[in-house]
Amino acid sequence: MAMEMNSKKKDNSGTNLVLPGDKIAVIEEFLPDEFCYEQDGGIYSRVLGHVVTDPKKHKISVVPTKPHRSIKNGDIGIGRVEFMKKQIAMIDIYHLNQEDLLVPVSAVLHISEASRRFVKNMYEVTRPGDWLRFKIIRAVRPLYISLIGESLGVIIAFCIHCGHELKYKRRNILECLNCEHTQPRITSKSFGKPLIRKMRLVGNETK
Numbered sequence: 001m002a003m004e005m006n007s008k009k010k011d012n013s014g015t016n017l018v019l020p021g022d023k024i025a026v027i028e029e030f031l032p033d034e035f036c037y038e039q040d041g042g043i044y045s046r047v048l049g050h051v052v053t054d055p056k057k058h059k060i061s062v063v064p065t066k067p068h069r070s071i072k073n074g075d076i077g078i079g080r081v082e083f084m085k086k087q088i089a090m091i092d093i094y095h096l097n098q099e100d101l102l103v104p105v106s107a108v109l110h111i112s113e114a115s116r117r118f119v120k121n122m123y124e125v126t127r128p129g130d131w132l133r134f135k136i137i138r139a140v141r142p143l144y145i146s147l148i149g150e151s152l153g154v155i156i157a158f159c160i161h162c163g164h165e166l167k168y169k170r171r172n173i174l175e176c177l178n179c180e181h182t183q184p185r186i187t188s189k190s191f192g193k194p195l196i197r198k199m200r201l202v203g204n205e206t207k
């Protein structure tokens with residue numbers, strides 16, 4: 001998951017500006033890396049930016065055109081979990097310093113920054129599709145975030161069994177009123193509040 005910017009070769013055609021949703025390759029040619037996604041065998045850009053390929057690793061990425069205004073340690077953001085493993089989760093930041101970002105920015109959450117108390121693995125913290133409120137603890141790429149702090153943690157979460165939005169049961173425990181499973185999360189004090197509009201829109205899109 002580490003940045004591989006150094007190994008990337010810039011496509012210097014100069015005319016490779018793409019829009020969000022533009023098809024930039026097919027899966028037989030490349031694996032989608034940063035700021036792009038795969039759908040039905042095609043690879044599409046998630047942002048306005050320039051296409052960059054790494055033929056050696058068969059990876060393709062899009063580099064957003066505008067660098068984001070200065071991000072600082074301690075900045076508070078809101079984002080959605082896109083991907084996770086035992087030790088880390090990848091988050092797309094949609095909102096930072098009370099402003100919506102036109103282009104989501106990727107960030108990493110490491111298990112050691114999930115909670116003050118010991119947590120065994122990321123499955124006790126969050127799941128893909130959840131929305132988090134967090135603070136920035138590494139302000140240069142790759143960005144790192146932390147859930148340790150007042151009001152930080154999961155704000156909206158979805159059942160891993162049936163996809164329904166989960167309800168708050170007690171701190172760090174959520175329940176599904178649809179299928180009656182309880183599930184652990186590191187909950188924010190703001191749990192259940194869709195703090196930004198996009199949160200609910202995007203959250204529901206995936207279900």
Ligand SMILES: [Zn+2]
Pocket residue numbers: 159160161162163164176177178179180181
């Ligand atoms: Zn459920």
